[in-house]
Amino acid sequence: KAGVTQTPRYLIKTRGQQVTLSCSPISGHRSVSWYQQTPGQGLQFLFEYFSETQRNKGNFPGRFSGRQFSNSRSEMNVSTLELGDSALYLCASSPDRGRGTEAFFGQGTRLTVV
Amino acid sequence: GNSVTQMEGPVTLSEEAFLTINCTYTATGYPSLFWYVQYPGEGLQLLLKATKADDKGSNKGFEATYRKETTSFHLEKGSVQVSDSAVYFCALSAPNYGGATNKLIFGTGTLLAVQP
DSSP, X not given: OOOOEEEOSEEEEOTTOOEEEEEEOOTTOOEEEEXXXXXXXXXXXXXXXXXXXEEEEOSOOTTEEEEEOTTSOEEEEXXXXXXXXXXXXXXXXXXXXXXXXXXXXXXXXXXXXX | OOEEEEOOSOEEEETTOOEEEOEEXXXXXXXXXXXXXXXXXXXXXXXXXXXXXXXXXXXXXEEEEOBTTTTXXXXXXXXXXXXXXXXXXXXXXXXXXXXXXXXXXXXOOEXXXXXX
């Protein structure tokens, strides 16, 4: 069974640009969550999607947005990039929502903003 | 709000030494608790979990017990190997007013380096 696939793996963007990151969950998984990982702030929750609906949102500015498609694939978008957006963005998929549900993580997209 | 605190690293051990990584949490209600591991250049992998008080999660020789009275979930292993070198994250998931959630709140991570 294929794991969580994130594309691209690496990305370099200029300040002020926008970027779209993609996540393909494990087949049959309906829940997708996104996290930002930085050396200073650690792992921070961005969004949770289930059945194409955003169920939870972390404490990030409106420049960060996302969506989930009917096949459960998800994208996140960051507009007007800032240097501080440089991070590893991790996507996680889960079969469902509920107590103790395991999250399966992709390898991440390394975004560098210059 | 909900939060996780884990011991600062790095933790450096010799092969076959005993490992403890401390983790405490603050949460309303009854969270589920997890340990995830991140190897260099990889995403996170679930190591073990516990969903209610006094549950013990175990996997690959690692263990952690959900202690509600001390709000702790310390990770232990009796004999570490070089291949255990990685970053270990303690995390919780707690239901909110919207009901069940897969949102994870992570600790800062602890780097473990095991020397031969």
